Amino acid sequence: MSxxxxxxxxxxxxxxxLLHGDSDFEWTQFLISxxxxxxxxxxxxxAEFLAQYNAGTLDIDAFLACQLAPLTRYPRVQLDAxxxxxxxxxxxxxxxxxxxxxxRRHRDEGAxxxxxxxxxxxxxxxxxxxxxxxxxxxxxxxxxxxxxxGAARGTPxxxxxxxxxxxxxxxxxxxxxxxxxxxxxxxxxxxxLPLLSRVSHPVAVDPDDTLREHAGARGWxxxxxxx
Numbered sequence: 001m002s003x004x005x006x007x008x009x010x011x012x013x014x015x016x017x018l019l020h021g022d023s024d025f026e027w028t029q030f031l032i033s034x035x036x037x038x039x040x041x042x043x044x045x046x047a048e049f050l051a052q053y054n055a056g057t058l059d060i061d062a063f064l065a066c067q068l069a070p071l072t073r074y075p076r077v078q079l080d081a082x083x084x085x086x087x088x089x090x091x092x093x094x095x096x097x098x099x100x101x102x103x104r105r106h107r108d109e110g111a112x113x114x115x116x117x118x119x120x121x122x123x124x125x126x127x128x129x130x131x132x133x134x135x136x137x138x139x140x141x142x143x144x145x146x147x148x149x150g151a152a153r154g155t156p157x158x159x160x161x162x163x164x165x166x167x168x169x170x171x172x173x174x175x176x177x178x179x180x181x182x183x184x185x186x187x188x189x190x191x192x193l194p195l196l197s198r199v200s201h202p203v204a205v206d207p208d209d210t211l212r213e214h215a216g217a218r219g220w221x222x223x224x225x226x227x
């Protein structure tokens with residue numbers, strides 16, 4: 001009888017999955033509340049982008065051009081200070097006990113953990129650390145050595161781009177999908193169907209209507225992480 005340990009990989013979407021909210025949306029609202037962005041126009045545009053994402057019509061390039069622009073206007077020390085306050089006031093209250101327990105269970109089982117999100121890594125880096133998730137696969141805002149440029153570097157971690165980015169990350173670890181006996185991905189959104197379809201255990205978390213229908217038709221697990 002083999003004593004070889006089972007190799008496990010657990011991937012987690014962030015927004016409306018582990019987080020009871022959308023970190024991109026909350027970041028813009030935070031900057032508006034701090035007076036960094038004017039409310040007129042930005043608030044409506046923020047809501048419009050969120051609606052487009054939910055409808056599956058989001059132009060990721062247009063979204064990133066808008067979302068990354070504020071990072072170019074301020075020195076890193078100021079951005080870091082805002083981000084620290086943002087995580088404390090806007091994000092921690094949205095990270096419920098069930099989400100933290102799910103991550104902890106997979107970690108205790110020895111799985112390799114990664115947060116896989118379309119939201120940029122400047123915002124999501126501290127959230128991954130807050131959750132105790134070692135690896136982060138996120139859209140990367142380009143940095144010229146002194147300031148953010150306003151562009152994204154490489155493939156955005158969005159839709160099929162998530163699959164591409166996960167596979168590149170696994171290759172960087174000297175690994176690949178087939179190295180794992182069991183793989184999980186947790187998501188709320190139909191935008192994540194490409195990656196959900198790639199793992200052995202796709203899990204729909206408080207899913208949107210399209211994902212709920214898709215998951216039900218294929219016998220995927222459907223769970224809730226709401227308190």
